[in-house]
Amino acid sequence: MTGTFKNIPMALKETLNARRLLCPLPVIRTQDKVKLLKPGDQLEVICTDPGVMHDIPAWCRINGHKVLETHSCDHEYIIVLEVGE
């Protein structure tokens, strides 16, 4: 959802479906999506390759983004990140 409240931009929370993609494609799709977001926005990435539990946090660390949450459920791996500066 997007919008403003008293001229303060609201942070976006978007979801990226990276199911069936094998690493590094989930990382590439995350990287491409993050380019369209602004600092403070959140992105939830849903994957089926367990390798993302290493790769997306590593990509976040080297590029200055923050991983807020990781969990897995029924062979799906979900990572929520916050876009850095």
Place this chain on the structure above:
Amino acid sequence: MSKQRKAVALISGGLDSMLAAKIIMEQGIHVEGINFFTGFCVEGHTHAIREKSNAKPTRNNALWVAEQLGIKLHIVDVIEEYKKVLINPKHGYGQHMNPCLDCKIFMVNKAKQWIVENDFDFIITGEVIGQRPMSQTKSKMPIVSKQSGADDLLLRPMCAKNLPATLPEIEGWVDREKLYDITGRSRKPQIEMAKEFGIDDYSQPAGGCCFLTDKYYSAKLVDLWKAQGTKDYELDDIMLLKVGRHIRPRPHFKLIIAREEGEGRFLQGYKKEFTSMHCSSHPGPLALIDGVVSAEDLYLAAQIVGRYGQGREAEQVDITVTDQEGSERVLQVKPLRTDEISNDWHV
């Protein structure tokens, strides 16, 4: 104050590119990494799919190297553009379907485009003269520089002293004396250098980092092109070549049979694109049928799939066939014996 010079390093995830970046960083150059994903990169794919490897998921070595070096890494999807390199390589293939020289030219060319777009000054690779027979020889290195369009903006810190000086050296952005003169296939100089830099953990993939250097993968790719009647592919095609047992009993169709649970789960994701089958009377693997099949073909496919389930010795098994729309039918077949599955059918 002199301008802060910036270089982009081609990072494969192996030791050589890691060292090349490190050498230049030590000279005060701002370095960022770039990694190109062609669709054929080995990086953990089969490990990600196969169940038995799940206990120890592999890391992406390019990301890991970037993190160790403390640099940014830009991973670039070149799947579509890479097709023309693989389908029609100007310099031909290596031992298998690996177009190594064209691939290197392509990647350096992409890096050249990237430095122009991102206001960087030059390109670094971890190439070493004589390290690889097809793309890393003294005679091939100028070809890569010239045909990629990078020319003297391409610096190979590991063997620079054995090559003509490049612009970063001529302009004094880097000190040529602090570059290296490594040649040959031995890994000793790199291992020594890693020690000097305090690098004690690195990847040294024995079979390279590309599926196209793999004999069995290359055979499956050639089979795909032969069956299609054209040298072309989509990402799903080349992903599926990494998964399962491929059996082509007739020229116009093949079976992709999961070898274990992880592969079965991966193939489940393709049930809307392919007719699939599995044994419903006994435990057995999921199989996809790639090609257009007649009723007779379907019966043969079911007999083959029966062979790879626990009902292989039964007089009769039930094979459930599911089409792309999800409609199911059951075929009752006698599984083929091992000796009835021709060796020639295995791709």
